[in-house]
Amino acid sequence: MRTVAKALRQVAEGKAAAQAEAAEWKRKYELETAQKQQTRIKDCGTCTDDNLGKMTSQLSLEAPASDQTGCCGNHGICSHEVLQDEVPGPNPRPSLSMVGRKASFRLSWGCNGNKNGQHKHDFVSFEKGDITTAERSSKQILLKWESRPQTVLFITKPNSNSVRVLCAEMVRWLKEHKNINVFVEPWVSKELLTDDSNHTVQTWDNDDDKKMLHKKVDLIVTLGGDGTVLWAASLFKGPVPPVVAFAMGSLGFMTPFPSEQYRGCLDNVLKGPFSITLRNRLQCHVIRDAAKDEIVTEEPILVLNEVTIDRGISSYLTYLECYCDSSFVTCVQGDGLIISTTSGSTAYSLAAGGSMVHPQVPGILFTPICPHSLSFRPLILPEYVTLRIQVPYNSRGHAWASFDGKDRKQLAPGDALICSISPWPVPTACLVDSTTDFLRSIHEGLHWNLRKTQTLDGPRD
Numbered sequence: 001m002r003t004v005a006k007a008l009r010q011v012a013e014g015k016a017a018a019q020a021e022a023a024e025w026k027r028k029y030e031l032e033t034a035q036k037q038q039t040r041i042k043d044c045g046t047c048t049d050d051n052l053g054k055m056t057s058q059l060s061l062e063a064p065a066s067d068q069t070g071c072c073g074n075h076g077i078c079s080h081e082v083l084q085d086e087v088p089g090p091n092p093r094p095s096l097s098m099v100g101r102k103a104s105f106r107l108s109w110g111c112n113g114n115k116n117g118q119h120k121h122d123f124v125s126f127e128k129g130d131i132t133t134a135e136r137s138s139k140q141i142l143l144k145w146e147s148r149p150q151t152v153l154f155i156t157k158p159n160s161n162s163v164r165v166l167c168a169e170m171v172r173w174l175k176e177h178k179n180i181n182v183f184v185e186p187w188v189s190k191e192l193l194t195d196d197s198n199h200t201v202q203t204w205d206n207d208d209d210k211k212m213l214h215k216k217v218d219l220i221v222t223l224g225g226d227g228t229v230l231w232a233a234s235l236f237k238g239p240v241p242p243v244v245a246f247a248m249g250s251l252g253f254m255t256p257f258p259s260e261q262y263r264g265c266l267d268n269v270l271k272g273p274f275s276i277t278l279r280n281r282l283q284c285h286v287i288r289d290a291a292k293d294e295i296v297t298e299e300p301i302l303v304l305n306e307v308t309i310d311r312g313i314s315s316y317l318t319y320l321e322c323y324c325d326s327s328f329v330t331c332v333q334g335d336g337l338i339i340s341t342t343s344g345s346t347a348y349s350l351a352a353g354g355s356m357v358h359p360q361v362p363g364i365l366f367t368p369i370c371p372h373s374l375s376f377r378p379l380i381l382p383e384y385v386t387l388r389i390q391v392p393y394n395s396r397g398h399a400w401a402s403f404d405g406k407d408r409k410q411l412a413p414g415d416a417l418i419c420s421i422s423p424w425p426v427p428t429a430c431l432v433d434s435t436t437d438f439l440r441s442i443h444e445g446l447h448w449n450l451r452k453t454q455t456l457d458g459p460r461d
């Protein structure tokens with residue numbers, strides 16, 4: 001229990017740090033707004049006391065101006081304020097030092113798909129006794145480069161000849177026509193070396209270099225299906241550069257870009273601005289009952305789709321106790337449980353009867369797998385909760401956790417899994433915008449609600 005308490009504390013500390021960061025942004029924004037107001041008040045020599053009071057009272061209510069002010073306006077997140085370019089350590093690796101500065105960019109929030117850069121903050125205001133959410137944001141996020149992107153990382157589906165051929169062609173095009181540095185996974189660099197058309201590409205050969213990738217890569221290009229997007233996300237344990245996913249799989253729910261039009265698509269993305277979907281990830285900690293020593297905890301695992309806790313090869317019912325923050329939720333008795341992100345709602349969770357949720361909706365899905373109960377409906381919980389799934393001591397068998405369908409870990413009685421939303425989402429570039437892409441995927445990928453339209457002939461009212 002002490003280990004569980006420690007992990008919960010770590011999660012709480014992570015949340016507190018993120019909140020402190022948000023508070024700092026808010027403080028800067030309010031300070032800047034107040035300064036602007038003071039300048040206006042000073043300039044307004046003829047103001048009456050009444051007017052002055054009115055203006056001052058508006059300080060905290062005034063909506064942010066459009067995105068013309070300063071580096072990021074008052075309402076964007078500027079990448080170069082959070083990213084540093086230097087490779088740490090005294091001797092940066094020569095291959096990595098070939099890479100120039102990371103391109104900076106700005107995120108802005110458009111309203112109702114309007115790309116004019118207007119952003120309204122999410123807030124609930126209490127004014128004259130009325131609670132309102134009139135300033136609700138549509139959160140259609142646009143990415144606008146502030147300097148030219150220079151480095152692209154390619155992630156490709158293995159064992160596919162068409163992917164290998166297209167990857168070589170795209171690398172050549174990006175280098176020759178766009179002067180882009182290209183990174184590939186180590187196995188791809190060997191594969192490209194055997195290709196006549198090989199152009200120098202960079203790679204990494206140890207975990208430390210891999211951990212620094214997000215500081216060097218401006219853009220990730222994936223060639224494959226949804227599994228390749230999941231693979232690309234799994235390489236980044238922290239911030240993830242924007243992902244441009246080209247469809248070269250069978251379903252392609254998260255791969256909106258047509259690979260045969262790669263030149264036009266990459267041209268648009270490299271130029272910007274383009275819409276992105278900020279896909280939340282879940283941060284999962286396995287807490288071993290056996291780890292009595294508080295210091296021994298396993299590395300957290302980040303998932304883009306879901307973590308599944310199932311019965312594995314055991315033929316007994318999975319028996320799991322589930323808690324949400326400090327509240328007991330329920331006991332699962334069945335084949336297992338899926339804790340899914342909204343992006344993962346159209347994957348395994350959907351097959352187990354969960355709802356399909358737009359990936360930009362902030363929530364966590366709680367979907368049982370074959371529950372042996374008539375009333376166990378799936379839930380959607382808010383994004384800010386921490387879930388704890390515990391294998392009780394009186395469970396007949398072990399449970400197994402798997403992460404985006406990979407890395408199975410056995411959970412013994414007494415072990416627990418703790419999940420919360422990670423502060424590091426995966427920004428995926430949209431072909432049109434987040435909602436259009438999502439609806440297109442459920443129509444074209446899943447054939448959602450496909451039915452022949454009824455004809456006019458026949459009985460009528």
Ligand SMILES: NC(=O)c1ccc[n+]([C@@H]2O[C@H](COP(=O)([O-])OP(=O)(O)OC[C@H]3O[C@@H](n4cnc5c(N)ncnc54)[C@H](O)[C@@H]3O)[C@@H](O)[C@H]2O)c1
Binds near residue numbers: 225228253404405
């Ligand atoms: N019964 C099921 O539906 C079932 C069972 C096991 C795993 N899965 C899913 O497979 C995922 C792993 O994918 P993979 O490609 O590495 O394995 P895979 O090759 O076995 O493909 C699984 C299928 O799920 C689709 N898929 C993956 N993520 C999706 C998403 N977010 N929305 C819609 N469809 C999606 C893929 O396109 C693919 O068709 C797991 O995260 C899990 O969600 C589904």
Ligand SMILES: Nc1ncnc2c1ncn2[C@@H]1O[C@H](COP(=O)(O)OP(=O)(O)OP(=O)(O)O)[C@@H](O)[C@H]1O
Binds near residue numbers: 156250251
């Ligand atoms: N770069 C990679 N290295 C290792 N494994 C990868 C890589 N890219 C993808 N994979 C794995 O390969 C498998 C298949 O990939 P993917 O889902 O992209 O292709 P697909 O199965 O043809 O497409 P779809 O899922 O649309 O049917 C997945 O399990 C994925 O995790």
